Amino acid sequence: MTITKTEIYKYSIPMVPFTIATGTMHYAQNIFIRIYTDEDLTGVGECSAFPMITGETQATCFAMAKDFALLWKDKDALAIEVRMDELHAFAVHNNTAKSAFDMALHDINAQHAALPLYKFLGGTNKKQLLTDVTVGINKPAQMAAAAKRFVEQGVSILKIKLGKNVQHDINAINLIAGKVGDTIKLRVDANQGWSYDEAVHVLTALKDFNIEFCEQPMRSYNDHLLPMLKQTSPVKIMADESVFDHHDAVRLIEADACDYVNIKFAKSGGILEAKKINIVCEKANIKCMMGGMLESRVALTAFAHFATAFDNIYFYDMDTCMLGHKIDSVIGGVRYNNFCVELPDAIGIGADIDETFLNTLEKVVI
Ligand code: MG
Numbered sequence: 001m002t003i004t005k006t007e008i009y010k011y012s013i014p015m016v017p018f019t020i021a022t023g024t025m026h027y028a029q030n031i032f033i034r035i036y037t038d039e040d041l042t043g044v045g046e047c048s049a050f051p052m053i054t055g056e057t058q059a060t061c062f063a064m065a066k067d068f069a070l071l072w073k074d075k076d077a078l079a080i081e082v083r084m085d086e087l088h089a090f091a092v093h094n095n096t097a098k099s100a101f102d103m104a105l106h107d108i109n110a111q112h113a114a115l116p117l118y119k120f121l122g123g124t125n126k127k128q129l130l131t132d133v134t135v136g137i138n139k140p141a142q143m144a145a146a147a148k149r150f151v152e153q154g155v156s157i158l159k160i161k162l163g164k165n166v167q168h169d170i171n172a173i174n175l176i177a178g179k180v181g182d183t184i185k186l187r188v189d190a191n192q193g194w195s196y197d198e199a200v201h202v203l204t205a206l207k208d209f210n211i212e213f214c215e216q217p218m219r220s221y222n223d224h225l226l227p228m229l230k231q232t233s234p235v236k237i238m239a240d241e242s243v244f245d246h247h248d249a250v251r252l253i254e255a256d257a258c259d260y261v262n263i264k265f266a267k268s269g270g271i272l273e274a275k276k277i278n279i280v281c282e283k284a285n286i287k288c289m290m291g292g293m294l295e296s297r298v299a300l301t302a303f304a305h306f307a308t309a310f311d312n313i314y315f316y317d318m319d320t321c322m323l324g325h326k327i328d329s330v331i332g333g334v335r336y337n338n339f340c341v342e343l344p345d346a347i348g349i350g351a352d353i354d355e356t357f358l359n360t361l362e363k364v365v366i
Pocket of ligand 1: 189191215216240241
């Protein structure tokens with residue numbers, strides 16, 4: 001099955017500003033692609049550039065996508081590994097841009113097999129994907145008010161962004177826990193914001209709260225300090241920015257540096273590499289989380305298929321489009337039902353974007 005053309009869109013989604021330790025995002029810097037084939041099958045892919053984490057922007061993803069599309073023109077759409085190897089040979093890194101292409105090929109391949117993507121990936125049954133909902137960095141009182149609003153709406157797991165300032169972080173968790181009570185599970189994410197000493201200080205101060213884990217306490221260049229932090233911390237440690245691919249996962253596992261790993265296609269370059277991360281983690285009894293950047297329900301649907309296909313994907317941070325996206329132009333795809341992400345029954349990924357909306361976006365066809 002031959003790739004005939006690829007449409008690439010600058011898929012910007014206006015947002016309520018969202019702040020983490022390293023900066024604020026005012027719109028989702030996404031790219032949407034459609035890969036067409038000579039057999040009437042079309043695959044969709046989406047990626048969301050998060051420069052503070054991956055170094056990619058919407059502009060770099062758009063530029064890279066044009067090169068990727070040229071590389072793949074007239075090539076076999078069913079040879080996923082060979083196609084992805086071509087992208088890796090052409091350019092290192094740029095994993096976010098690569099992930100859209102990986103996703104579209106998986107969509108085509110699952111459709112070709114007449115299976116929903118999760119079954120194509122080896123899954124058998126749908127499972128309940130209860131997502132957390134994220135509270136961005138703000139003044140502690142405002143974070144607590146936001147947390148309370150979410151809980152009143154039925155949220156049972158909150159993910160709290162920390163990492164800007166140690167005292168602020170401790171105050172925020174105290175206030176939030178005071179407002180929502182101790183039956184609500186908290187996850188905290190420092191997004192690399194703490195030094196080793198700060199991480200020890202905050203995590204020790206949080207020992208009596210109902211905290212499931214802390215994501216990425218320190219800069220990834222401090223990975224050598226993670227094993228010591230894991231020994232010291234009363235809160236379990238999840239690696240996020242420190243694990244882009246399965247080589248990173250192996251390195252941390254061998255050093256006994258984390259309890260859990262957060263998998264995101266924007267870091268792994270898509271499903272193919274994400275499967276490898278999950279395999280090495282599962283072997284080491286390290287449960288994984290399905291996470292994302294600021295994707296719409298297209299990529300979110302692919303995340304849901306992936307999370308459904310593998311038992312070891314145990315935590316779900318799949319509120320990407322609840323984080324203040326002001327528009328939803330997705331047709332089909334997952335729906336939220338009481339904060340559970342529900343997969344459609346369609347084959348392939350089962351989501352696309354409304355044509356009228358696409359016509360308003362900057363586009364190239366290659
Ligand atoms: Mg994180």
